Amino acid sequence: MPKLWNETIDAHRGAVRDAILDATTALVSEHGLLSVTMSQIAQAVGIGRATLYKYFPNVEAILLAQHDRQLAGHLEHLAAATHAGGDAAHQLETVLHIHAMMTYEHHDSALATIMHHDGARQRQDTFIQDVLRRAAEAGAIRDDMAPQELASYCLHALAAAAESPSKAAVTRLVQLTLDSLRTRP
Structure with a gap:
C-alpha cells in the first residue's frame, strides 16, 4: 500500500476518534455524566454503534481517553x-x-x-x-x-x-x- 494511503487512513481514524471524544464531552456537559449512552455518542458523531465499538468498548473508556x-x-x-x-x-x-x-x-x-x-x-x-x-x-x-x-x-x-x-x-x-x-x- 502506498504510504500516502496509510497516512490518510491514520488521519481518518484520528479524526473519528477526536470526534468521538468531542461529542462525548458535549453530551456529558448537556445531559450529565451518568446519562450518556453509546447510542447517543454514535448518533452525535454520525457513525454506527458498531463503528463506535471498534474505537471504544464503553462510555467509561471514552471518558478516560478524553x-x-x-x-x-x-x-x-x-x-x-x-x-x-x-x-x-x-x-x-x-x-x-x-x-x-x-x-x-x-x-x-x-x-x-x-x-x-x-x-x-x-x-x-x-x-x-x-x-x-x-x-x-x-x-x-x-x-x-x-x-x-x-x-x-x-x-x-x-x-x-x-x-x-x-x-x-x-x-x-x-x-x-x-x-x-x-x-x-
Whole structure:
C-alpha cells in the first residue's frame, strides 16, 4: 500500500476518534455524566454503534481517553512554560500558576474529578517533581525534602484553587505555596 494511503487512513481514524471524544464531552456537559449512552455518542458523531465499538468498548473508556487527551494538553502547556526561558524559580512559579489556574477554570468538571486516575496523576507528579528538582538544585527552594514530597504538597495545596472565589485568590494561593517552598534564612 502506498504510504500516502496509510497516512490518510491514520488521519481518518484520528479524526473519528477526536470526534468521538468531542461529542462525548458535549453530551456529558448537556445531559450529565451518568446519562450518556453509546447510542447517543454514535448518533452525535454520525457513525454506527458498531463503528463506535471498534474505537471504544464503553462510555467509561471514552471518558478516560478524553481525560488523557486533556491532561496531555495540560502537560504540553506546562512544558512550553518551562521551555520559554527564565531561571528555575521563575519556571516553577509559572508552572504552579498555570496549574492552579487550570484547576480553577475546570473546578466544576465532574469529568475531571472522576477521571483523575492513577496514571494521569503520576504523569502530573513526575512533571512537577522535575520542575521542583531543578529549582532545588538552583537554590531557589528548599532542598531538605524529596521532590516527590514537595510535588505532592504542591498539587494538594493547589487543589484548593478549585474552590477559590476569584483568579486573584488563585494567585494568592500560588504565592502562599511558593512562600512555603522557599528556604528559610
